[in-house]
Amino acid sequence: MVTSLVTSKQGIYVDGTFGKGGHTRALAAALNKSATLVGIDQDASLLETFDQSGIAQSLHLVHANFENLDQALRAMGIQQVNGILFDLGLNSATLEDAARGFSFDRNGPLDMRFDQSKSLTAAKVLNEYDEKSLSKILFEYGEEKAARKMAAAITKRRKTTSLETTADLRTIVAELTPHKYLVKALSRVFQAIRIEVNHEFEALRSGLEKGLDLLVPGGRLAVISYHSLEDRIVKRYFQSQALQSAPPEIQPYQTTVPGRVKLVTRKPIVPSVEEIKENPRARSAKLRVVERIS
Ligand SMILES: C[S@@+](CC[C@H](N)C(=O)[O-])C[C@H]1O[C@@H](n2cnc3c(N)ncnc32)[C@H](O)[C@@H]1O
Incomplete structure (x- = not known):
């Protein structure tokens, strides 16, 4: 470089x-x-x-x-x-810090902000965006083929309890993905939400x-x-x-x-x-x- x-x-x-x-x-x-x-x-x-x-x-x-x-x-x-x-x-170091919420391998709050002085967090995106916007984000920023199904599952889940942790998001993705494709699906979904949070x-x-x-x-x-x-x-x-x-x-x-x-x-x-x-x-x-x- x-x-x-x-x-x-x-x-x-x-x-x-x-x-x-x-x-x-x-x-x-x-x-x-x-x-x-x-x-x-x-x-x-x-x-x-x-x-x-x-x-x-x-x-x-x-x-x-x-x-x-x-x-x-x-x-x-x-x-x-x-x-x-x-x-x-x-x-x-930021990825590995569970408290920052970027890693699907570590349980932590759904934060994902690069700049912690900003107000938009992953939790806000997942709990407040409408289903269509979530689906668009997962598809466009994560190239996730199951974007619609995942957006529907997220909005269904939050009607009973809001999503608070990276494990909450992981569970939804895991329910919709065959085990052998799980890591790739998680990477796509976490990438998509992170891109949205940090525009x-x-x-x-x-x-x-x-x-x-x-x-x-x-x-x-x-x-x-x-x-x-x-x-x-x-x-x-x-x-x-x-x-x-x-x-x-x-x-x-x-x-x-x-x-x-x-x-x-x-x-x-x-x-x-x-x-x-x-x-x-x-x-x-x-x-x-x-x-x-x-
Ligand atoms: C891959 S790391 C850079 C590693 C760095 N080159 C080094 O040698 O340690 C990317 C860094 O860019 C910062 N970053 C990402 N997008 C940014 C942006 N739009 N403006 C300023 N910093 C940004 C992140 O906070 C992160 O610290």
Whole structure:
């Protein structure tokens, strides 16, 4: 990732998904002391516990959603940057923390908020959304074929008792799914609810757009995604910015002209076998990078 992102060793680099700071540390190691680093995460608890020792550059940590990247940087007096990284999703510590409600393997409250200052929780989605909306979320954000049946079972169940825990949701999914497909169904359902709670796709679309706006010519935006729905959004947006409709006067000869970026990765970069062995959760990771040309 670092080699694909860094084009100027003394530039300003933004890690828009700071997490535990692993990528920021890798960037710091590749940059000169005079570079500036900005780490952004919507989960404030991760920023509070970070130990800055060993980082030679000035590092600013900001609690924000990358959908507001422009405001966050402007508030620091930064108008343009040399590189931006989004490593999407959630980090393993958050997934493993039962109290955050992201894991179907650990019983906990139906929370699933990345940003705990927000009010929409998984419990609210599951107990308050109408059946049609739930079905749409499960189908569109989880690609769950049994979305309608599951939405019906959720709304039926909550007429007697509301859903409060991850085990409550797991039980409903388990009742409707053959055992051998259970883990996959749970992954799809938990993913779908999480995407809704954190309006992840809207944030991603907005983050990509603002990210490109903020790059200097020659600057790069790198995105690591972990499932096909996210990757599709990134791929389509990058393609739309790499090729734009030709102006009317040249339309007879050519329908498209180069846009404001070039694709650094025509095909996404995927982890090597060794990387997957070291970190099995990276197996579905896809890295796409674009460079601003104008
Ligand atoms: C996969 S982890 C990043 C791990 C990080 N690269 C590291 O090395 O530790 C994703 C992080 O992005 C944060 N995140 C996800 N969506 C975000 C958004 N829209 N704005 C800001 N942070 C976001 C999550 O809270 C989580 O900490």
